Amino acid sequence: MAGIYIHIPFCKRKCFYCDFHKSTHFTQKNEIISGICTEILLRKSYLSEEPVETIYFGGGTPSILPIQDIKTILSLINKTFRISPDAEITLEANPDDLNPDYCTALIQAGINRLSIGIQSFNDKDLKLMNRRHCAQDAIDSVKNAQKAGFNNISIDLIYGLPEMKLSDWLLNLDQAFALNIQHLSAYHLTYHENTVFHQYLKKGKIKAVPEDDSFAQFNLLIEQATLHKFIHYEISNFALPGYFSRHNSSYWQNKKYLGVGPSAHSFDGHSRQWNSSDNNAYLEALNKNLPFYEREELSLNDRYNDYIITTLRTIWGSSLSYIHQEFGEAYLKHAESVVDRFKDSGHLIVENEMITLSREGLFVSDDLMTEFMIV
Ligand SMILES: C[S@@+](CC[C@H](N)C(=O)[O-])C[C@H]1O[C@@H](n2cnc3c(N)ncnc32)[C@H](O)[C@@H]1O
Ligand code: SF4
Structure with a gap:
């Protein structure tokens, strides 16, 4: 889909x-x-x-x-x-x-x-x-x-x-x-x-x-x-x-999407592309058959970070078992260590291996996502 x-x-x-x-x-x-x-x-x-x-x-x-x-x-x-x-x-x-x-x-x-x-x-x-x-x-x-x-x-x-x-x-x-x-x-x-x-x-x-x-x-x-x-x-x-x-x-469920037009982004499951955000440059490249987008192959780390950014913001949350299965032991340990650090803050809820944000957590979600991400 x-x-x-x-x-x-x-x-x-x-x-x-x-x-x-x-x-x-x-x-x-x-x-x-x-x-x-x-x-x-x-x-x-x-x-x-x-x-x-x-x-x-x-x-x-x-x-x-x-x-x-x-x-x-x-x-x-x-x-x-x-x-x-x-x-x-x-x-x-x-x-x-x-x-x-x-x-x-x-x-x-x-x-x-x-x-x-x-x-x-x-x-x-x-x-x-x-x-x-x-x-x-x-x-x-x-x-x-x-x-x-x-x-x-x-x-x-x-x-x-x-x-x-x-x-x-x-x-x-x-x-x-x-x-x-x-x-x-x-x-x-x-x-x-x-x-x-x-x-x-x-x-x-x-x-x-x-x-x-x-x-x-x-x-x-x-x-x-x-x-x-x-x-x-x-x-x-x-x-x-x-x-x-x-x-x-x-977008939040990691499905593929094609973005067309100046500045549009695309995702094919393993790489991201983003079109030129200059209308003239976009048209000129298209007309001359030159590349009109930049492309980045996603590393395991990028995919983990994307998973956190796209799932922690939703009611469905981020799954610890998916992190384990998809990214491995080291990523699971990292996510669990963040959960441990914040478990008494009232910002995170962990139930059935799913991490979701409380209302207070949603309000400071950018900071929490940064904690989970690996740079
Ligand atoms: C692509 S924009 C605009 C859609 C449409 N052109 C419009 O303005 O009605 C999508 C939405 O992002 C929100 N938005 C854009 N810039 C924002 C900002 N600096 N802070 C908060 N919301 C913003 C606005 O609610 C806007 O409708
Ligand atoms: S500048 Fe354009 S895109 Fe941005 S909010 Fe206004 S109408 Fe929408």
Whole structure:
């Protein structure tokens, strides 16, 4: 079983927190779409005929694409790979692109899941982040998608924003759950270098929220999600039963995936590839038949570290017996020594040879994963 990711590297406007690869110059849009099609054909053997269970249009902003571009890419993927009849086909969308006609056209093109980047239902926060929509657009986008027939909708929200109070976050969550969505991705704000927010932070124009407030917001998120019968299946991801993101889950379950488009990553079970994240360099290399990606063969150590990073963040956790069987005695001893060191901290839970993180552990998961990893 495998997945395909398509990176659409364009946004109408850059949000002040975001460091994903994107350009605001659309002049190259057609060239990039044909580049993506060329890459799909070039890499038709990458998944060695495995059935493709998930297709994911990510970005950037895939919803800036005219429907015909989405149809062109999907029909080529269908002709080139073995797509499962019940494949999950997701498109990341910005709320102000989701008008009723576009939603209907997406369904007709075969998209069956939407991930809508709402970020906040608070106009002041949306403005602070330099988003191009307002709170009412966000609500309308979900309703338009539902009226068009989408019944698998995820929304993205960001918490831990500067000056965010617990009561502000509760209003956001209330609004989210009132919309009858099936899936919620809620991310704590990260200050990435080379973003406007990072500069603001350095200049003292905005202040990071105190850690206690962050933890209170994380707790509220889990409590509200639980109240609405959502399962907390990964640090930042919550879903009603039956609606876990199959695409993202496959990353965490070590399945193969092919990533096409500038900056996209791929994994074939034993090596990783990552495409150039410069649109010009990507196109030039493709057109001249030169390598357009870098490649790294994974060592045993890399595979162990990847296993920890991808599994410890989920409700399924990391398996001590799998570590023993797949990586050997030395890796098992290392993992057990970390468990011993942290067993009284309340951060780890070990049951039936499975290590999972408690709520406190999930909050400091980056630090815990670093402890488990071998550099
Ligand atoms: C590829 S991005 C964007 C999808 C879509 N273009 C949009 O903005 O609506 C996926 C999600 O990552 C989250 N994200 C991006 N940068 C972040 C940051 N610095 N801190 C927290 N969340 C972030 C946002 O919630 C965003 O919707
Ligand atoms: S959050 Fe989405 S719309 Fe905003 S810059 Fe990043 S990819 Fe583009």
